[in-house]
Amino acid sequence: MAKPYQNATLICSILTALAAIGIILGLIYMQPLIPIILLIPTAIYEVYRTEGRSTKAASWGMLILLIAELLFVTFGFDFDLAEFLGRSATYYRGHRIPLGSIQVISPTLMAVLSMVLLTNTRGRYTRWLAGIIFVTAFAIVYTVDPVGFEELIRMAINEGLRRL
Numbered sequence: 001m002a003k004p005y006q007n008a009t010l011i012c013s014i015l016t017a018l019a020a021i022g023i024i025l026g027l028i029y030m031q032p033l034i035p036i037i038l039l040i041p042t043a044i045y046e047v048y049r050t051e052g053r054s055t056k057a058a059s060w061g062m063l064i065l066l067i068a069e070l071l072f073v074t075f076g077f078d079f080d081l082a083e084f085l086g087r088s089a090t091y092y093r094g095h096r097i098p099l100g101s102i103q104v105i106s107p108t109l110m111a112v113l114s115m116v117l118l119t120n121t122r123g124r125y126t127r128w129l130a131g132i133i134f135v136t137a138f139a140i141v142y143t144v145d146p147v148g149f150e151e152l153i154r155m156a157i158n159e160g161l162r163r164l
Helices: 008-029 033-049 053-075 081-085 102-120 124-144 146-163
Strands: 089-092 095-098
Touching: 008 033, 008 124, 033 053, 033 124, 053 102, 053 124, 095 102, 095 146, 102 124, 102 146, 124 146
Parallel strands: none
Antiparallel strands: 089 095
């Protein structure tokens, strides 16, 4: 059953502004907690708006990853998955995901899940919200690890070129 649209444009506009503020302040202060905290309402609204089984799973996955990232950054928990697994990357639904610091992997997976939503949903508000999450995930990666951000950008460009 389709969700109501009466206030969706206003809500998505407010969430876009919140995410933009979070990105700008996060980049100015190089503090990942700012965009993470200001992205939580967007992730919650995304969970509310999605309806299909795979899109609902993707939106819940993004929310869980966002909360995990909040905890990782808040408590300084860091774990190198590449070292633990003995490989530098893994694949999810055809998307290459570089492995490394768990604080970089969480927002990277959020970006991948937002791409799943962008490609698997017809709802314009769901796409809008996924776009907000996608862009903010890149900002979170940059504030956590600028070098990891460069790798993520390279991966995104290569993936985009591969799909063309």
